[in-house]
Amino acid sequence: MALITVKDLSLRYGANTVLRHVNLSIEPGEIVTIVGPNGSGKTSLLRAIIGATSPLAGRITLQPGLKIGYVPQKLHIDPTLPITVERFMRLTNHVTRQDCANALETAGVPDLLKRQMSQLSGGQFQRVLLAGALINRPDILLLDEATQGLDQPGSAAFYQQIETVRRDTGCAILMISHELHVVMSASDRVICLNGHVCCEGSPAVVASAPEYRALFGTGTGGALALYRHDHDHNHDHSHDHGADSQEAAE
Template sequence: MSALIEAHGLTVLRPGGRDTVLQGVDFRIDPQEIVTVVGPNGSGKSSLIRALLGHMPLAAGRVTRRAGLRIGYVPQRVQVDTTIPMTVRRFLSLPRRVSDGVAARVLARTGVEGVGARQLTQLSGGQFQRVLLARALLHGPHLLVLDEPTQGLDQPGIVAFYKLIEEVRRQTGAAVLMVSHDLLVVMRASDRVICLNGHVCCEGTPQHVSSAPEYRALFGAGSEGTLALYRHRHDHDHDHDRDRDAACLHPRRQSGAS
């Protein structure tokens, strides 16, 4: 088996067993691949993740995972009880204690070195997401699963986080499966994009998906403009990386690129 996870004919019912949330979905992710799942609210994106991880029962189909597969998971929402003191270092050791050296390495890898002694409640949104990613990296996963990892971040924070994901993939060799609604930037690092709406509407490279009629039907007739950054050709220089990212984030019709 070359795939890390593979699914065939995956069908999932909503709680109560009456309505179908996913129907006949085929899926695979290979080593070191970055796959992004997009779709409107209620399209079954998070249900797909939970089914692939074995957290949700299947009504039909099958899911196969590579033997010994290690998965690092960043869930969509993490509730922190603000009345309970919890440092970053302690958080990284739940439920299984890790050494100070390991904790320091994963925090450095995600760009938040030195925050180990800080309370979780003192972190910014971007810092907290990086701590969650560090926790997911603790045990050397073969696959990182990120469910809406940039919720609550502003646009510069979103761009920085996805840059970090690209770097983590290069450093660790882990595959990445992401669910996101951030159509402006989410596909930037993706090898493959899956557009979901209860079933797989279309999939392929970001360029292929952005031009697919099914994608435009879901996100609007002008949605191809949201992916202009993936096709943008630089014919000028920027002084700073931040300037380059800001310029590329605008749809082509707004940026004046031809």
């Protein structure tokens, strides 16, 4: 049974319909990435799934007892607030210190338990948010552009950690990302959204779809080149050049 099933979902804010007749499902253990231009309804879809927004029409069905971990796009904490990572993680969770330590280890930052939140780098802060989402051992993680504001090495390391989390915990991942080259190397399935589902499938299938090319233009070649480079170990010059072009386009 699918963890999450979205059937004929439409969503409106005021007079603006942001999603129309969206259908998708997320299976256990898979990594699915949603891509699309700004204003395409990506965050609105995640908000609807977690119950923060009510649909205009359609239905969202969650597997009975489904546990969801959510990593927001950004979270602001007053830098003058004296709060440790452990205390931050326990604010909204009835968990033990060991639970916090285990979640931080899964998120790849086992040494941050006693660190002040104000002392964390951007990458460490996002790992703590990831640990907070993992602390109750979710069946699926939802990530809303969780690497926004990180530099490229920090972003790449975060996505590598996501793959490790999936491997070690077996949880599914549904994430929004604007980093097309990462999407192509880290996802089992890609959903291209622009108010509706334009196309979906494996990264290679989506990258060659006319709807995807119409939205992302010449960046497609680079994204697919890097995907092939990672998965087929093809080191020819044209693929390397394509990956460079993708990075330049972003």
